[in-house]
Amino acid sequence: MAAQRQASSASQTPHISPAELSYIYTSLSLPGAPIRPDGRSATQFRPLSAETDILPGTNGSARVGFADGTQAIVGVKAEVERTALGIEALTQAEQEEYAAETGGNSKSDGVKQGSSSGQGSWVQMAIEIPGFRDDDALPVFLAEMMREPLVESVAGGGEGGMVGGLKGRLVINRRWHWRLYIDVLLLSQPLSYPLPLLSLTTHLALLSTKLPKLKSKGEEDPFFDDDWDAAEYLYPRAKSTSTKPSSIPGSISVHKVRPPVTLLVVSVAENVIFDPSREEIAVADAVLAISVTHDTDSGRLKLLSIRTIDPPSRLTQPGVPNSENVATLGSTAAAEESVIINPSTGEEEVPGVWRPRRGGVKRATIAKMVKMVLEKGGVGEEVLEGLEGVEVG
Amino acid sequence: MPLDTSTTYPLTKLRLDGRRWNELRLIQAQISTNPASSGSSYLAMGNTTILCSVHGPAEGRRGDATGGSAGGSGAVVEVDVNIAGFASVDRKRRAGGSDRQSGRIASTLRSAFQSHLHTYLYPHSTISIHVSVLSADGSLLAAAVNACTLALVDAGIPMPGLLCGCTSGMSGSASTPRDPLNDFLDPLLDVSLPEEQELPFLTVATTTSIPTGADEDDDDMKVAMLTMDSKVHHTYIETMLAVGVDGCKQIREILDGVIKGSSRR
Numbered sequence: 001m002a003a004q005r006q007a008s009s010a011s012q013t014p015h016i017s018p019a020e021l022s023y024i025y026t027s028l029s030l031p032g033a034p035i036r037p038d039g040r041s042a043t044q045f046r047p048l049s050a051e052t053d054i055l056p057g058t059n060g061s062a063r064v065g066f067a068d069g070t071q072a073i074v075g076v077k078a079e080v081e082r083t084a085l086g087i088e089a090l091t092q093a094e095q096e097e098y099a100a101e102t103g104g105n106s107k108s109d110g111v112k113q114g115s116s117s118g119q120g121s122w123v124q125m126a127i128e129i130p131g132f133r134d135d136d137a138l139p140v141f142l143a144e145m146m147r148e149p150l151v152e153s154v155a156g157g158g159e160g161g162m163v164g165g166l167k168g169r170l171v172i173n174r175r176w177h178w179r180l181y182i183d184v185l186l187l188s189q190p191l192s193y194p195l196p197l198l199s200l201t202t203h204l205a206l207l208s209t210k211l212p213k214l215k216s217k218g219e220e221d222p223f224f225d226d227d228w229d230a231a232e233y234l235y236p237r238a239k240s241t242s243t244k245p246s247s248i249p250g251s252i253s254v255h256k257v258r259p260p261v262t263l264l265v266v267s268v269a270e271n272v273i274f275d276p277s278r279e280e281i282a283v284a285d286a287v288l289a290i291s292v293t294h295d296t297d298s299g300r301l302k303l304l305s306i307r308t309i310d311p312p313s314r315l316t317q318p319g320v321p322n323s324e325n326v327a328t329l330g331s332t333a334a335a336e337e338s339v340i341i342n343p344s345t346g347e348e349e350v351p352g353v354w355r356p357r358r359g360g361v362k363r364a365t366i367a368k369m370v371k372m373v374l375e376k377g378g379v380g381e382e383v384l385e386g387l388e389g390v391e392v393g
Numbered sequence: 394m395p396l397d398t399s400t401t402y403p404l405t406k407l408r409l410d411g412r413r414w415n416e417l418r419l420i421q422a423q424i425s426t427n428p429a430s431s432g433s434s435y436l437a438m439g440n441t442t443i444l445c446s447v448h449g450p451a452e453g454r455r456g457d458a459t460g461g462s463a464g465g466s467g468a469v470v471e472v473d474v475n476i477a478g479f480a481s482v483d484r485k486r487r488a489g490g491s492d493r494q495s496g497r498i499a500s501t502l503r504s505a506f507q508s509h510l511h512t513y514l515y516p517h518s519t520i521s522i523h524v525s526v527l528s529a530d531g532s533l534l535a536a537a538v539n540a541c542t543l544a545l546v547d548a549g550i551p552m553p554g555l556l557c558g559c560t561s562g563m564s565g566s567a568s569t570p571r572d573p574l575n576d577f578l579d580p581l582l583d584v585s586l587p588e589e590q591e592l593p594f595l596t597v598a599t600t601t602s603i604p605t606g607a608d609e610d611d612d613d614m615k616v617a618m619l620t621m622d623s624k625v626h627h628t629y630i631e632t633m634l635a636v637g638v639d640g641c642k643q644i645r646e647i648l649d650g651v652i653k654g655s656s657r658r
Binding site for chain 1: 427428429430440442444446448473475477478479480481482483484523525527528
C-alpha cells in the first residue's frame with residue numbers, strides 16, 4: 001500500500017475498469033464541449049461552503065467543505081522569534097562576495113537587501129491527511145506546493161501594500177520576526193486530489209489572520225498591544241471600505257494584496273477542465289497545479305508557478321481490443337478501425353479501447369490552460385471574486 | 394504558567410473560570426456534520442473542541458498488519474487521534490507522526506469502544522474512528538469519548554447504551570489522608586487545562602447497563618472506563634469517583650438531547 005501511495009502522487013488511483021476509463025475519456029475529449037460525469041461545464045467549480053474565524057485559539061482559521069463531503073480546516077498560528085542576525089549577515093556578505101566575483105548582479109541580491117527582507121523558512125506548513133503519516137509523499141509534496149508560491153509572491157509596494165510580500169510582512173525589526181505556522185487538516189479521506197480544497201481554505205485562513213498591534217518602535221524589543229480588537233490583519237485591508245460600499249464589480253476592493261490561489265487544471269485531448277473530480281483526474285493527459293495571485297500594479301492576475309503532477313492515468317491497465325482478445329477471437333464482431341500512432345513499436349490506437357496516456361503534453365495545451373486562468377474575466381478572477389464574497393473577519 | 398487554583402479556591406469557592414465545584418462547562422454538540430463519512434459529530438466542552446468521524450463497519454484493509462482476516466468473531470475498532478498543531482496555546486512541534494498524548498488517548502478509546510460496541514454483529518470488518526482535536530482545553534479524553542459516542546450513534550452502530558465520559562479532580566494536592574473532621578478540599582467537576590496541569594484528576598466513563606427486566610432501575614450505571622495519571626491519597630478516590638459518575642449522568646442527558654433533537658430535523 002505504501003509503495004502504491006508513493007508511486008501515484010496525484011491520488012490513490014480509483015478502481016475503474018479500462019472500459020469505464022475509455023468511456024470517461026471519450027466523453028471528456030469531445031471537441032469543444034466536454035461532457036463531465038457530474039454535468040458541470042469545463043470551467044465550473046463544485047459548490048462549496050466556507051466560513052472563517054472558526055477557532056478562537058488561532059490567529060486565523062477557515063473551514064471549507066465541498067458538496068461531496070470533503071472538508072478542510074486550516075489554522076494559522078504566529079509566534080515571535082529572534083532573528084538569527086549573524087547567519088543572515090553572513091549569507092548576505094557571502095552573496096555580495098559571490099556577486100562581485102561573478103561580476104553579475106544575482107537576482108536574489110535585489111530581493112534580500114535591507115532590513116525589510118524576510119526568509120521563506122519563517123512560514124511553515126503542515127498538512128494532516130487521515131490515513132497518511134506526516135512524512136508521506138503526498139502531504140509533504142502538497143505542503144511544499146502551496147508554501148512556495150505563498151512565500152515567493154512579492155507584491156508591489158504602494159501605499160497599504162505589503163513591501164516584500166508575505167516574507168517582508170513578517171519582519172518586526174532587525175532582530176525579531178514573526179514565524180507563521182499554517183496547519184492544514186483534511187477531515188475526510190481525499191476523494192479527489194485535495195489541492196484546490198486545501199489551497200482555497202489556506203487562502204481564506206490567511207485573509208482572516210490577525211497579528212497583535214506593535215506598540216514598540218524601531219529596534220526595541222517587540223511589545224504588543226494586548227487589545228485583540230486593535231490587532232492588524234496579516235494581509236492589510238483598505239480602510240475606506242465602510243464608507244464606499246459601492247465597489248466596482250470585478251475589482252479586488254477590500255484587499256490590496258491577497259495570498260495566492262493554486263488551481264488544479266487537467267487536459268483531456270484538446271479540452272481543458274477545471275476543478276477535476278477523481279474520475280476525471282484518472283483519465284487526464286496532464287495534471288497541472290497553477291498558482292496565481294492578484295498583481296497590485298497592473299490590477300490583473302499574475303502567474304506565480306506551474307507544477308506538473310504525475311497523472312495517475314499512466315498507471316492504469318490498458319484495455320484489450322477484440323482483435324487481440326483470446327475470448328473474442330474469431331467472433332463475428334466487426335473489425336475495429338485502428339490507427340497506428342507509433343510505427344516503430346507498432347502501438348496502435350483502437351477507438352473505444354483504453355490506452356494509458358504516455359508522454360508529455362503539448363506546449364499549446366499548457367499555453368491554453370494558463371491563458372484560461374489568467375485572462376480578464378477568466379477562471380482565476382472568478383475564483384478570487386468568489387472568495388472575496390466570503391465574509392472574512 | 395501555574396495559575397494557582399489551590400490558593401484562590403478556598404477563599405472564593407469559585408474556580409478560575411468562575412464555575413462552582415459541581416458545574417460542567419457549556420457543552421455544544423452536533424451530529425452528522427460530515428456527509429462523507431458513515432457517522433460524524435462535533436462536540437465542544439468549554440474551549441475543548443473535537444470533530445469525530447466514523448467509517449464503517451467496512452471490510453478491513455488488505456494492506457494492514459492484521460491482514461484483513463482479523464476480527465473473525467467481531468469487528469475491530471481502529472482509533473486515530475490527531476491533535477492539531479494549533480490546538481493548544483503554543484503551537485506544538487511534533488516529530489514524525491503522533492505524540493505520546495494522542496497515542497494514549499487513541500489506545501484508551503480503542504479498548505473502551507472495542508468492548509462497549511456490539512462488535513459481534515459485524516465479523517471480518519473494521520470500524521475506524523477518526524478524532525481531530527481542534528482546540529484543547531482540558532478533559533480531552535472525556536470529550537473524545539463523548540464525541541465518539543455521538544459519531545457512532547450517527548453511524549448506526551449498535552451499543553448497549555451511550556458511553557459518556559467526564560473528569561473530576563480535587564481542589565488541592567490531596568496527598569495526605571483525608572481528615573473527616575477538617576475537610577477543606579472540594580472535589581471539582583469537569584477540569585479545565587490549567588486545573589488539569591496543577592491538580593489531581595481522573596477520567597471516568599459510564600454506560601447504562603442492559604435492561605434485563607421490567608423492574609430494572611433506569612439509573613443503574615456501570616463504569617466502563619477509568620483512568621488516572623496523577624497522584625492522590627486513596628481516601629479521596631471515592632469522592633472523586635462519585636462526582637465524576639454524577640457528571641457522566643448529566644452529560645448523558647445532554648447527549649441524549651442532541652441525538653433526539655437531530656433526528657427531529
